[in-house]
Amino acid sequence: MEFKQVLGNRRSIRYFEPDKPVEKEKIQAMLEAANRASRSGNIDYWKALVVYRDDLDAETLDALRVPTTTADLDLAPVQIYFFADCSYADPANFRKNLKELVTLGALNPSHGWSDAYVDENVVGQIITPMLSDPAVVGWMGTIETGLAIASAMLTCVDEGLGCCLHAVNMETAKQVFKYPDHWIPCWTLLVGYPAEDPQTGGQRPRRSISTMAYMNNLDTPFEEDPAVTEKLKSAGLIQNEIDADKRAAEVRQLARRFGLPE
Amino acid sequence: MTPEELAAAPSVVRWFDSARLHSDPEEEKQLRLGLLGGFCDHYGQSPDELAAGLTRTTKAGESAISAKRRAAVDAAIDEFVEKSGFTGRDAVVNGNIIRSFLVHNGIFIQGRAWRG
Numbered sequence: 001m002e003f004k005q006v007l008g009n010r011r012s013i014r015y016f017e018p019d020k021p022v023e024k025e026k027i028q029a030m031l032e033a034a035n036r037a038s039r040s041g042n043i044d045y046w047k048a049l050v051v052y053r054d055d056l057d058a059e060t061l062d063a064l065r066v067p068t069t070t071a072d073l074d075l076a077p078v079q080i081y082f083f084a085d086c087s088y089a090d091p092a093n094f095r096k097n098l099k100e101l102v103t104l105g106a107l108n109p110s111h112g113w114s115d116a117y118v119d120e121n122v123v124g125q126i127i128t129p130m131l132s133d134p135a136v137v138g139w140m141g142t143i144e145t146g147l148a149i150a151s152a153m154l155t156c157v158d159e160g161l162g163c164c165l166h167a168v169n170m171e172t173a174k175q176v177f178k179y180p181d182h183w184i185p186c187w188t189l190l191v192g193y194p195a196e197d198p199q200t201g202g203q204r205p206r207r208s209i210s211t212m213a214y215m216n217n218l219d220t221p222f223e224e225d226p227a228v229t230e231k232l233k234s235a236g237l238i239q240n241e242i243d244a245d246k247r248a249a250e251v252r253q254l255a256r257r258f259g260l261p262e
Numbered sequence: 263m264t265p266e267e268l269a270a271a272p273s274v275v276r277w278f279d280s281a282r283l284h285s286d287p288e289e290e291k292q293l294r295l296g297l298l299g300g301f302c303d304h305y306g307q308s309p310d311e312l313a314a315g316l317t318r319t320t321k322a323g324e325s326a327i328s329a330k331r332r333a334a335v336d337a338a339i340d341e342f343v344e345k346s347g348f349t350g351r352d353a354v355v356n357g358n359i360i361r362s363f364l365v366h367n368g369i370f371i372q373g374r375a376w377r378g
Contacts, residue, residue, distance in 0.1 A: 018375065018377040019377060019378075065372075067329070067332060067333075067336075067370060067371055067372060068370060068372065069372070070372035070373060070374060071372045071373065071374060071375040072372075074374050074375035074377060075375050075377075248282075258375040258376050258377075259351055259354040259355040259358055259373075259375065259376035260358055260373065260375055260376075261358045261359070261361045261362035261365050261372075261373060262281055262283075262362055
């Protein structure tokens, strides 16, 4: 699929084909994409735990439910738990990885980087003070993990799957999966083949970027060029919005299929 | 509570309006009302009491769902379904019909899905 089409096709999918197996190779592609996401200092910020629903016993699956995520856990064949691993916050990691980036020409003298700077100054002056603040460690870890999740989600769409971010009962998850205390749970990504129209009848409404982006100063909204907008529509990035009546009919049909509240 | 009284209860009217159930076949409507009425008898509350009892007022004066009471009602729905002898798909569907009443009265609650 073309890149802009992938971006335009992404939806939060809430109705999955519950018994259509999800190929492990597609999950691997998602994780590889997450592993290629932008990340400061080329540090490993995230951890992921892939769980196939049918590998869980019924009692555990029940215990993972919360009022906002119950039917979803029945329908999604795969759960991917994403965590920010705060053990990244070791100055030695930054020193080692930044040196590697200097050696590989990713960080260059043209932009002020050198072995000497990494060896002698950056850790003491910037990294160590930054990592001594737990709020910053958590903030940075979760942001970087979010970037990885976004790449995984787009790859999910490209692979013909659907996904949606959820919160499950993390007390249960902690007991069952025994993840370390320094892993911050970010999101649980539920994955499967969509049982609903993968485009869910159209894109969710988005306000104009001119309400969110500015040009040069905050008094000047970023104005869209209509010709560019048309080009992005042709490329599939911007799509028609949902037809609510058609969507309501589909939702009702799905609710009946799965015995869910109408 | 008679079937007529049940159907006229404001929370039931709200349910039917919000879920657009009025145009459904009469048999389906009666099934829904019968299940809700049965559950209300089981739980010992009218539909209006049931819906209102699941919310509380915060210190800031806002309405909020009581998580504890919602969990209790959720468990009571499963208990009612089991006591009524429903199994398999019927158990899931009929429990979720009662949850639908709660959903359309503003109570966020999910039931299980039937996977066949």
